[in-house]
Amino acid sequence: MSTAANTEDPLPVGLVGAGPWAKLVHAPMLARHPGTTLAGIWARRPEAAAELATQHDTVACATLDELFDRCAAVSFAVPPSVQAELAVQAARAGKHLLLEKPVALTTEAARQVADAADEAGVRTQVLLSWRYAAPVREFLADVGAGDAPVGGRGAFLTGGALMGPFTTPWRLEHGPLLDLGPHVIDLLDAALGRVTNVKAHGDPLRWVGLLLEHDTGAVSEASLTAHSMVMPPRARVEVYTEAGAVDVDTGAGVGPEAFVTVVDEFVRTAAGTPHPLDVHRGVHLQAVLDAALHDLNAG
Numbered sequence: 001m002s003t004a005a006n007t008e009d010p011l012p013v014g015l016v017g018a019g020p021w022a023k024l025v026h027a028p029m030l031a032r033h034p035g036t037t038l039a040g041i042w043a044r045r046p047e048a049a050a051e052l053a054t055q056h057d058t059v060a061c062a063t064l065d066e067l068f069d070r071c072a073a074v075s076f077a078v079p080p081s082v083q084a085e086l087a088v089q090a091a092r093a094g095k096h097l098l099l100e101k102p103v104a105l106t107t108e109a110a111r112q113v114a115d116a117a118d119e120a121g122v123r124t125q126v127l128l129s130w131r132y133a134a135p136v137r138e139f140l141a142d143v144g145a146g147d148a149p150v151g152g153r154g155a156f157l158t159g160g161a162l163m164g165p166f167t168t169p170w171r172l173e174h175g176p177l178l179d180l181g182p183h184v185i186d187l188l189d190a191a192l193g194r195v196t197n198v199k200a201h202g203d204p205l206r207w208v209g210l211l212l213e214h215d216t217g218a219v220s221e222a223s224l225t226a227h228s229m230v231m232p233p234r235a236r237v238e239v240y241t242e243a244g245a246v247d248v249d250t251g252a253g254v255g256p257e258a259f260v261t262v263v264d265e266f267v268r269t270a271a272g273t274p275h276p277l278d279v280h281r282g283v284h285l286q287a288v289l290d291a292a293l294h295d296l297n298a299g
Contacts, residue, residue, distance in 0.1 A: 010037045011267050013098070014067040016086055017077035018043035018052045020165035021100070026077040029259040031056040035267040039071040044082075068093045073270050076100050079170035080178065084109040091116040096270040097124045098262075101182040102289060103282035105174070110286040114279045124279035125262075125269045130183050130235075131190070131277055132261040135253030139237070139246060143191045147241035152192050152220040154184040154237040156250075159229035161205075166226075175205040176224040177292060182285050183250070184222045185212065187237045192218040194284070200292035210292055 013036050015026055022043075031038040042061040043049035049060040061067040064086065067074070073096035076083045084104035087097055097117060103126065104110040117124050130136050143149065158180070160166040171179045177200075189195045193216030202208045210222040235251035269275045 010035055011073055011270055012037050012039035012071045013073045013075050013266075014039050014061070014071035014095075015041045015052075015075050015077065016043070016064075016067070016083075016090075017041075018045065018048035019077060019168065022077035023052060024165065025259055026075050027052055027056050029263055030075060031058070033260065033263040036263055040067050042067040064089060065093075068095060071095060073098065073266070079168070081105045081109075081170070084113055087113045088116040091120045091122050094120055094122060096122045096266075097279065098266050099124060099126045099279060099282060101126055101128050101186075101282065102178050102286055103279060104286060105178070107283065107286045107290045110279070110283045114283050117279050123269045123272065123275070125266050125275045126277045126279065126282045127262055128183060128186050128277055128281075129254055129258055129262070130187055130250045132265070133250070133254040133258040134261075135248055136187065136250060139248035140187075140190055142246045143239050146246060147243045149192050149216070149218045149239045149241050151218050152188055152237065152239040153222065154188050154220065155223045156180040156184050156225075156233075156235045157223065157228055157230055158226050158233035158235075160233075161226035162229060171226070172205075175203075175208065176226045177204060177208045177296070178289060180224045180226060181208070181210070181222070181289055181292070183235075184224065184237065185210070185288050186281075186285055187250070188212060188220045188222065189214070189285075189288075191237065191239050192216060192220055195288050198288050198291045198295065200295040202296070204293070204296045208292070208296065212288075 038058045040059045040061045041049045041053045053060040074090040075098040193214035197213040199211040206227045208224045212220045236249045238247040
């Protein structure tokens, strides 16, 4: 059985992870939001958990079970392979899940998380940060209100693999498809219709190009790299209709307020309101990523 969230009191959320993304996003957004309390932090490096816990006036937990005892929900800021394993444990412990993208490294592992959450009756939400930004939601509303799309294109081009806080082992090992791809694929899918087929080309660790076919008949293209120090990074999605184009600069459009929205909505998710960006959305995106990776490896 899941732990029910009391909407009158802040939702106690435990944090798994103490790396760069936990420090930059997860810990501050949970500690500062009036709807949540940062109930504790667990990480595989106890000293990192202790340092981050001190910064946010919470406790470092020695074990996952200790963290689970302190919270009703768990937020994950760990590599996808670790998340998939530990999210299953958290779901079985009755904790609602705030998951990072990608949910796992494979569709099979992502489905195991979804199955565990469904069986336990816990609620889930995936932190696809673009989708919580007001300009992105306005973009999707404009696309929905306009003529039927003909096609679209998206790009996420950064130097994150060359320097900075995101030169982490899993990103360097798996490349831009798993790190940057979920954002672009998700937004093109939301704007143009469910992705039903994907073709991929390029170097999996340097530059990946995708051709996506959507169930509406529209076709889109995506370009991904973390090996270009273009400044500022280029991140945008464009949708084309017979009447013209609708686009959004996600690089400029995603700011701190998007992470406030993440927590606003996670509190409601934990209280029982279904979220469109749940673990099953993550499984769908994982299947597209798997198909693209298979195409890349086959080439």
